[in-house]
Amino acid sequence: MRFFSTVLIALAIIAAVSAYDFNAKILNDRFIQSHNAKGASWVAGRNARFESATIGDVVSLLGTKKPRNTPEGPAVVADIPAAFDARTNWPGCIHAVLNQGQCGSCWAFGASESLSDRFCIASKGAINVTLSPQALVSCDTVLNQGCNGGIPQAAWEYMEAKGLPTYDCFPYTSGANGTEPPCQKTCSDGSTYTLYKAKTLTLQTMNSVSAIQANLVAYGSIEGSMDVYDDFMTYTSGVYVQSPTAKYLGGHAIKIIGWGHDDASNLDYWIVQNSWGTDWGMDGFFWIERGVNMCGIDRDSSAAQANV
Ligand SMILES: *[C@@H]1O[C@H](CO)[C@@H](O)[C@H](O)[C@H]1NC(C)=O
Numbered sequence: 107m108r109f110f111s112t113v114l115i116a117l118a119i120i121a122a123v124s125a126y127d128f129n130a131k132i133l134n135d136r137f138i139q140s141h142n143a144k145g146a147s148w149v150a151g152r153n154a155r156f157e158s159a160t161i162g163d164v165v166s167l168l169g170t171k172k173p174r175n176t177p178e179g180p181a182v183v184a185d186i187p188a189a190f191d192a193r194t195n196w197p198g199c200i201h202a203v204l205n206q207g208q209c210g211s212c213w214a215f216g217a218s219e220s221l222s223d224r225f226c227i228a229s230k231g232a233i234n235v236t237l238s239p240q241a242l243v244s245c246d247t248v249l250n251q252g253c254n255g256g257i258p259q260a261a262w263e264y265m266e267a268k269g270l271p272t273y274d275c276f277p278y279t280s281g282a283n284g285t286e287p288p289c290q291k292t293c294s295d296g297s298t299y300t301l302y303k304a305k306t307l308t309l310q311t312m313n314s315v316s317a318i319q320a321n322l323v324a325y326g327s328i329e330g331s332m333d334v335y336d337d338f339m340t341y342t343s344g345v346y347v348q349s350p351t352a353k354y355l356g357g358h359a360i361k362i363i364g365w366g367h368d369d370a371s372n373l374d375y376w377i378v379q380n381s382w383g384t385d386w387g388m389d390g391f392f393w394i395e396r397g398v399n400m401c402g403i404d405r406d407s408s409a410a411q412a413n414v
């Protein structure tokens with residue numbers, strides 16, 4: 107009896123794993139052509155970012171430990187505009203698209219990028235710094251595991267307790283080979299080691315569309331989290347909706363910066379900044395359907411205020 111159940115469990119594991127060929131290339135022309143022939147709400151293509159990547163390479167990038175199917179949280183009553191874009195609302199405060207390289211550090215990029223924007227917004231442009239994702243990857247080791255992944259809320263707690271230096275002070279090098287340099291307490295560029303913190307007791311996890319929107323309008327960019335399916339690497343424009351046949355690959359963190367409505371597809375969307383460089387999506391940005399918890403994006407967003 108015990109022998110048979112062991113065999114059955116082993117067979118189930120083999121079946122689950124062999125559903126993926128980790129050495130197969132992630133960009134698949136057959137999928138791209140059939141998807142585009144359907145006239146869907148988004149256009150698929152060969153993003154240069156993933157030209158030579160395998161499915162295994164992509165899985166190792168998806169370093170956010172995200173709860174799947176988080177229940178919807180309470181709605182927030184606030185004055186929420188029909189469309190909003192942080193780039194036009196706070197010009198010059200939404201910092202450039204970065205590239206996490208070959209490292210599962212999206213959890214650190216979503217957090218450091220969001221806090222960078224929030225410092226600029228809260229200080230009306232006076233504190234305009236890009237903070238160091240490397241400091242989270244190398245120094246925040248309590249619940250987080252560098253290139254092997256992390257939890258957005260734990261990154262915010264680290265930014266509240268310790269703070270981050272600037273990107274130029276502790277530049278990002280983990281992208282080259284997915285290893286973490288030691289935590290650095292002086293600046294590489296010789297500047298003064300200054301730490302920028304999140305304000306204590308302001309961290310919120312937002313589990314509804316209106317909670318995310320109200321916080322974004324009040325304080326700026328938010329670290330969102332989402333499930334990634336194997337069609338997402340081919341996204342080039344439009345409102346992303348997971349294709350029914352796409353396979354789940356892992357959890358990802360990104361930066362939500364606004365929302366709108368697309369007349370062509372008649373879908374509501376979020377405006378999101380990714381950390382895969384500018385050779386992916388719409389120069390590094392994407393739109394994803396809003397209001398239906400697409401890939402879990404309407405839940406489990408997090409951010410705290412900047413301690414200006
Ligand atoms: C912040 O710095 C960036 C890069 O130097 C610049 O492009 C942007 O305009 C600055 N933003 C503000 C609000 O001054």
Ligand SMILES: *[C@@H]1O[C@H](CO)[C@@H](O)[C@H](O)[C@H]1NC(C)=O
Nearest residue numbers: 279280282283284285286287
């Ligand atoms: C990874 O890259 C860093 C910095 O370029 C280097 O110091 C380190 O030896 C490399 N590690 C591996 C395992 O290749």
